[in-house]
Amino acid sequence: MKLERSKEWWMGRARREGDAVIGAGLLAFDPVPDERQTTTAQVPAVEETRIAFGKFVNLMRRRRGFSMERLAEVADLDASELLVIEDDVHYVPEPRTVFKLAQTFEVSQRRLMQLAGLAAANDAGFRQEAVRFAARSEAVQKLTPEENSALEAFVAVLSEQDPKRVK
Amino acid sequence: MTGKRTMTLNLTDAEMRVLDELSARKDITKTAVLRQALRLYQTIDARIEKGEKLLFENDTTKEKAELMLL
């Protein structure tokens, strides 16, 4: 399919754009599976743990001395998504991203999914631990000894199995 | 994009009528109608092969009915 228009026509069109930021299309990741839509309905409880998720990713990354680009490289992820995971509590990460992060940080898949708000956690204890962790960790450049021990304790929690479901 | 090739179609009267009707309603040529049909068929088939289901949803009642396609 070839287009035939004069140079003046193209330049006129270009000038007409002005400062406009042109784009079109769905903002969500594609395809959007049904499960994600039901998960976001549980917003209040989920956001608490998501704060912990962002902080966890941030601390684990900094503990290794990784920049976001380096972590993205190591975990085979997009650096821009990591930025938003660490910075925005409203952001719901992609399942694959959480999977890769759990692998990289060597913690339980299931637990990290729960933390990220992609799966429901049955035990209130886990949520409490997450909230406690989020409160204790600060977003400063260096990892303080206190942050380090908070992180260690939380990694231990993330390595626990889910308690058995009660019928 | 690429060159086009010609194919002769043998259609029944009823099929030709439907083709005419769709062409008029959609404001596109009969050839364009058939090309749309081909695009839709290929896309639907590809998704069903992947394990998805094709559904019709009633706008008012939100009832869903499955369209079985081979």
Next chain:
Amino acid sequence: MTVDISIIYLLDVATGDSVEAELRDAIEQAQLDDWHTKWQPALLAVLQELARKGVPMSQWPQSWHWNWAQKTARVQGLLAFRGFSVAALGETQGLAQVDLTKTCRESNQRGKPFVYLEYLEVAPWNRPKLGAAPRLRGVGSALITAAIALSEDEGFKGRLGLHSLPQADDFYRKIGMTDLGQDVAYQNLRYFEMTSEQARAFFEKEGER
């Protein structure tokens, strides 16, 4: 598969000069490589700067997480989808993917097939951000022009449709598209359509000089 290449012109914002560019009617590996190795790092730099300056996310580039490799892989081999790309100065400047199977909603053309712009994105360095001037102007318009031309080619008479990224709402109104309001089924993005009359006007207008 043969790719058609049309020579087009873009505006170099810094000098005001014209820049010769290519409009290609496909998205191939070279374009995806550019997206991955050039757009992504540039985008990350922009996002980091915005985060550092405390700019609210609502003002961030709205398509930052799009994965073009995924988008094109999903429609590989399907007749219903087509890709377009703009290349200039040895780099991919913009990408678009269209769907040919949808039908119009606007009352005057309801049910008629059109070219639906599924995704349209220009390279990060072509978007104005925090006072920095964009490099090239006209990439978005070129991709829209390609979609309208495709619509003519396919016998859809220039009919076009898209869901606008909020920062682009005014631009689509400016080029004469009909604003059909926010679409609750599509994240409340504004839905625009172009009729064949509007498409004809778009092609005939010389724009600003």
